[in-house]
Amino acid sequence: MLMNSTTARKSPIFQHDIETINQMINKYPKLRRMLLLQDVLSQFQTKIKGDPMKGTNLNWDDEAIVEPIINDLQRCSRILKQPIATLLNPSIFDQEALLFMCEQLEKVLNQKISRVRKLKEFLKIEKSLRLNIIELVNAALKNDIRFFKDSGKRLRLRYELLFFIGSALIQSCLKEIASKVTKSFLEEWWEPICPICGRRPHVAKLKDKKRYLLCTFCGAEYLADQFLCVNCGNVDPYALKFLYPLKQQGLRIDFCEKCKHYIKVIEEERLEFSIPYGLEDTSTVILDIIATQKGLIRD
Ligand SMILES: [Zn+2]
Numbered sequence: 001m002l003m004n005s006t007t008a009r010k011s012p013i014f015q016h017d018i019e020t021i022n023q024m025i026n027k028y029p030k031l032r033r034m035l036l037l038q039d040v041l042s043q044f045q046t047k048i049k050g051d052p053m054k055g056t057n058l059n060w061d062d063e064a065i066v067e068p069i070i071n072d073l074q075r076c077s078r079i080l081k082q083p084i085a086t087l088l089n090p091s092i093f094d095q096e097a098l099l100f101m102c103e104q105l106e107k108v109l110n111q112k113i114s115r116v117r118k119l120k121e122f123l124k125i126e127k128s129l130r131l132n133i134i135e136l137v138n139a140a141l142k143n144d145i146r147f148f149k150d151s152g153k154r155l156r157l158r159y160e161l162l163f164f165i166g167s168a169l170i171q172s173c174l175k176e177i178a179s180k181v182t183k184s185f186l187e188e189w190w191e192p193i194c195p196i197c198g199r200r201p202h203v204a205k206l207k208d209k210k211r212y213l214l215c216t217f218c219g220a221e222y223l224a225d226q227f228l229c230v231n232c233g234n235v236d237p238y239a240l241k242f243l244y245p246l247k248q249q250g251l252r253i254d255f256c257e258k259c260k261h262y263i264k265v266i267e268e269e270r271l272e273f274s275i276p277y278g279l280e281d282t283s284t285v286i287l288d289i290i291a292t293q294k295g296l297i298r299d
């Protein structure tokens with residue numbers, strides 16, 4: 001069981017000298033970028049948290065409207081074995097609301113990351129309808145990387161930036177859906193990708209001897225096989241290894257010898273400190289640093 005916040009010790013990221021961590025992160029630019037972008041996303045989500053529409057034309061606080069939609073999405077997702085995001089009709093998103101969200105995102109990017117001139121250019125381009133924001137959202141829902149690469153080429157923008165913007169715009173809606181689907185839907189999914197957004201997880205939780213994959217993008221927590229590489233699908237137990245790199249009990253790295261990808265595992269029953277909900281990935285960044293040093297790969 002997790003300790004409550006008054007009795008819990010601090011998590012590893014706080015126990016370490018922050019300066020040391022910063023120096024290590026600087027040595028690994030991939031992690032630095034990941035942390036910065038996570039920070040931008042969480043600040044942006046805080047800015048738009050109060051809006052019940054979440055960039056759509058639906059009020060997600062109105063259960064009478066939302067419940068039948070969620071039920072229908074779950075039913076279709078079960079039948080088709082496809083993540084809910086790929087089944088969402090992009091016309092539920094509202095162009096004006098999305099443009100407002102873009103402006104909020106730009107403000108956060110301006111505060112956190114220098115040189116967001118390209119985002120301003122993007123907004124101008126969007127307004128002249130060379131790129132339709134609903135199409136951008138649709139591509140983010142379907143993880144359509146080809147769309148982002150083609151659009152990036154055409155608009156002379158880095159496709160990663162377009163993907164980041166598209167993802168930021170759909171995140172609050174997908175978080176709503178993840179919080180509203182049934183427990184049985186999440187327990188019966190049994191696939192490595194997230195049943196809500198289709199992204200690959202970086203964190204898992206071990207509870208009651210079961211491994212739950214945790215999607216830090218939409219917040220879904222879903223059951224999966226313990227002996228499964230979420231990157232390549234390897235199920236050979238002899239090629240699936242784990243290590244406990246820290247003195248603290250309850251944190252480990254599961255990795256696959258075939259593809260060298262890893263996932264961070266939080267063993268809830270052995271955990272000696274509390275990890276706030278929603279901060280599981282950021283709070284365990286020390287595991288990313290160790291895994292990277294060992295030549296392991298984060299998706
Ligand atoms: Zn997800």
Ligand SMILES: [Zn+2]
Binds near residue numbers: 229234257259260
């Ligand atoms: Zn693998």
